[in-house]
Amino acid sequence: MDPSLPYLTLLILIGCTECFPDDRQQNGTGRYDYCVLGAGPSGLQMGYFLSRAKRDYVILERNSGPGSFFNKYPRHRKLISINKIYTGSQNREFNMRHDWNSLLSDRPNLLLKRVSRDFFPPADAFPVYLSMFEKELGLRVRYGVDIGRIGAVRSPEGRRYILTDQHELDYTCSVLLVASGLWVPQRVEFVGSDLVEGYESISTDPEDYKDQAVLILGKGNSAFETAQSISGRAKLVHMLSSNPVRLAWQTHYVGDLRAVNNDLLDTYQLKSLDGLAEIPLDKIAITQLKEQGWSRSGAKKKVNKPKFCVTLKKYLQHQEEKNGSDARRAETLEYQLDNFSMRKPYDRVISCLGFRFNFSIFQSSARPLNSDNAKGRLPRLTAWYEGDNTPGLFVLGTAAHSRDYRSSAGGFVHGFRYTVRSVHRVLEQRYHGNPWQSTELSTTQLQSWILKRINEASGPYQMFEVLGDVILLRGSRCEYVEEFTLQALPRFSSLSGHEVSKHGLIVLVMQYGKNKVDYLGRGRADTEWTTAWKSNFLHPVLYYYDKLPTDEEMKLRPPGWPLPRPKAIHHMVEDFLTEWGTPISHIQPLRRFLEHCVQTDLRAFYNHASACPSPTASRRCFVSRAT
């Protein structure tokens, strides 16, 4: 016998005990107040807030490290969230406006710039950063726990969520925070969709596309990123989807095509061989071309890789046949439509259609509904990010994007880090009776404070039209509540724990203009404060209500507005520097508006007007203290 065998056995035994370091897990009854599902950016962000509030929580992660999505995606390894290190400002809050990757914490240096100084950092930097974030803040993450099943039970203490992992171990949680992200590739079903390669599995080596005709389904960032990567080798790249391409710098939506990815637009318009086309994907059919050709010379045909033809479903003769992908020439559009743009066959078809939420692990008792927008890919949520039919289950991060799909930044790190904070404040108020953090101010200081927020705050700036500051007027004092979820305004009092007095409230929102203008053309910007309501670029808007709007009023708000029609509204004119601090165009109109909201003169005075007898004399006067 091998004498070393007993030792080996011993080692295995020791190893096994180390598999279960926590006795809570050992007996299979892990109970937590808060379970966070997923250790991606939103999960860790929530972990930070829970940890800072000293809550009983655990973050469950199926992989061995945080942010595993970013180990694979984006496939071509360049993050397109900006990492602007040099802003000329030392203001940490302001700098977060230009740092789209870092998470929120009270550590001044816990930022992505420690890992990468690139403006568009490599994707590998992100998991490194997340890991650093988790370790330095000592967040409780349990790796290697693959939750396969989530159910809800009613217990004497209220609703509980039970999460079951791959070892059939249960985690029981009062509040479930789903931060699992989006990673299931989105597919569109059409005839021949099985012939399509997916973004998740394609080769990222351009050499593999040498001299090939490539059709890409989709016109988002992953599609263009792929196109950009292969266009130097491929014979041609065509891109197909139902909608024309939407440019992020025009729509102000960072999920649309970013300029960093749009080389192909250039080669298309400059008459290279690439091109874009619009057809609804469920109307197309992709067929594998059977080489029926005959050779006049009778020579043996070279064995080619299969070719793919795009046609429309309605031209297929054998639609009922399951095996419709083997088409005959007569069914191709080249035959049917004389100059059809995709009449030539392709060597490859690649689907780059994004991702969907993984609904499959939820049992019916705990399953969120599908969203009305985004083709139902996302869970449907309340304005405070709770599942519509799943009380105590909140969705964080990218998966929570149904609230501001295609309109704000809630699907992206630089946006959802703030909504996560708002959700945490909802939790603190609901489960622990801690009202939202607020600042009490003298009403005479309100103007200064608003200007300060407008000029530095990152939350309302990134999450424009979704998060806004709420100012509760109380006569000579006021209460400043930051970054409330605007759509939940009718429920403000119960969600935030702050009462609204008879003096009413002001809501400060950053918003873009709703007019479609030529974004680089003349007259695109307004500089007159009196026409500030026509501003096109991001600018502050203040809504004054004498009481909280109702749910009904919120529902029927004017089209394109984040809030219902108020008693009075004030737009601060868009500014080229996005700095709102000029005396005539910004400050004085704001002061006058606030005067109407609080019904008080808010001017400051020299206390000794006679000390300044003549305007020619230098004004070394006493300034009275604003009280």
Next chain:
Amino acid sequence: MWPCVAALLLLPLGGCARRTGPSALTEHTAADFSDALHSGKTLFIYFQQLVSPTISLFLVELEQSADALQHYGVLVGKVNCNKESFHGYCAEEKAVNTVFLFRGGKEFLGFSLDIVFDVNSIVSEVLFAILREEIKYVHTETDLLAMEKAARGRKDIALCYVSSLGTQEHRSMMETAYVLCFTQATEIRRVICFTRFTQPWRRKPKGIGHRNPPKKLIHRARLSFSVSPCSVDETSRSSQVWFLHCSGHSRSMTSEHCPSTRMSQPLSTLSLHSFLQLMEAPLVSEVYQDPSSVRPPQHPYQDTPQVFLFSRPATKREDLYEATALAWRLRGLALVLLVHRSPAVKTPEEYNAAYKLPEKGSVVKYLRSNSADELLELFTNPVEEDEDEEEDEDEEDPEEEPLDALDDEIAESVFENRLNLPDADSLAQLTSDNFHATVAQSSLTVALFYLPWSAVSNAVLSSFSDVAERLEGSEVQMSVVNCAEWTDLCAAESGGSPPIPFQPITAFPTVLLLRPKESAQRYGGLLGAEALHRFITLSQPASPVLLSTEEEVTSFLLEGFARYKPARALGLFRTRADAGVRQFTEAAKSLRGEVLTGLLTDGLAEKWAAEHGVRLPAALVLPSGAKRTRASALPASASAQELLSHIGAALLHPVPELTVENLPSFLSLGRGLLLLFVGEEEDEIGHTQNQALLKEMRDVVELGGGWMERYLVCWLHLGHTPAGMSVLGSYLGSMPPLPALVLTHLPSGSEVYQYPPNTPILASSVLQWLQRVEDGTESAAGMLGGGSWPPTTELFDFLKIMDMQDPDLSRQRASEEKVEEGGDSFPARDKYPHTEL
């Protein structure tokens, strides 16, 4: 007298006349400049260091102004610094853009070239400076009332409202004022500039100087209120002049204001002068001959129409009364003559009025008039038409322009001086990174927390840097924190390092006094340089100072502190270990900067207490400016808060003077204020009277004894605290005669009671009056406003504008409309929304 004035006025002062003859501008050399200076003459000198097109343009204007100014005894000159190196001014950098006025051999004032850039602005500004003492300013209606009151029965007032400085109008006014003030034998009037309501923007031709105010801002201020009787028309933008006839009217008038006449002609030196002369003319002259044979008006009224009214012997009195009434309305427009019907009067009976225009060859026109208005129209209509036309021309600018005028005086003055704002960089900057190290370095760090865009912050920054300059070389480290940059420091977020020793800053500006290893002390006083400097200076000694020798005690009580004479409080305790010492030390901490505190224990304390006839623990206090210390026993186990109010009460003067600075602390006592308003003493007699009044008030306190403790008896000096004028006005609804004694801020209600104005203020009768007030037998003279301080302007209503221009934009959806979720897509909503994340 008049001919001399007229001679002056006939000079070509219009500003448009360009003279070609020899110029009055003197080019000085060093020697003759010094001679001229020492001769005591008034000199207006430019030290030319550079040659540039701008300067050359200016010199042309300066030359022209020399002619004009020499009539006012001002010698205009220039010194060419390039010809000979000149002492002082030639070497000074600021002299490049400054012209200096010398009076009595000394520099009197420097004028920036931004301010004096053409003949009009030079003449007006120089005269403005010379007349500084002679011309009073009206800022509020109460100012005006007080001034009118003072002038009643003695003087008339010319009230001028100049819409912008440095203009032709301003110049005309100043020239007239000069004539009135210095050439008339009897100084019967004062010219009062009434400029406060406007932006002091200057008209300025393009291309001169560096600063061109935005066009729309030039004298486009919307007047925020009007002063009756001279209500300044809200829409009017032109300068205006009123004549207030105060000399002929004493207190008996029904209105508080003197009767007034508005000048209707456009303002020019000549028109202003003849207007003022017309005001001197008799209101109604009585004649006994026919209008056709009445002589035309004599100089200086030769350009004035005459209006004749006919009087019958039977209705002589009534006719005169009516004529006088009409004359008041026609003042400044026409002279009124009352023609007594006599055989010499040939005018047919059917006519009751007649007039004659001043033009040569014009004849008397007779008419039958039924009302005074008809006659009035004859002379006012053409003028009004003119005015209308003028206004129409002015209307070219859209209405919102006045909206851009800054109406916050601090914002306005900071904006006006934006090129000369103090540089925060010259002060030590506290940052999140250096905060702890910097504070540890010196025993006292004063930090100003500011926001760069806040006007008040900027105004305070200026006084703060003054204080920093004055404190240079001292132990005190003056520093600033830019809260727009160091937002985490201002929010007191330490980020792990030692805790920040203050609460998050939520008011800007805030001044904190920081000492190593102590929590910060917040400065709560006025933000002017003087008050700040005083506080910081007095904060430097320990609080309390630990005293152990007789000499130390004496010097603690007597020694002046810099130039301040702070109030002092000395705690006397049996031992250092006494429980009260800790409380006293805590109280001393919060008094730091305002009251010097000292601590004395053991034998010496016993001795001092015995000398003052109190038992330990005790406090000796010496109010600021007082000569004798007062002693009082302290409660044995008092909290720091109780000690504070004890010391505060002991320091309070029995009849303190109320100032803007101490008002909040007085109000916080929660006692009714028995407040005596006294005017500025013009002479020794006034001074004695005021002293006597204060003595009576002290007697009120003494006689009243414990009963008076519910009131705080105090006085307010309108000269020291001009703001008191409007306070008094708002208490009583009008300006009462001074001195005025009021009872206000009663805990029981907002009534304001006024001590009968015609009764002498004597302690005994004041006490009786107070008793009557308490008994409810006195009626209130006014009410305190409900603290309502309404918004300054009407709401600029974006919703209304949207509704007008695009009604659908801001309309709530009707309930049946489909509510679409999700954001707007681009382009318009698609049939196949499809995107990836």
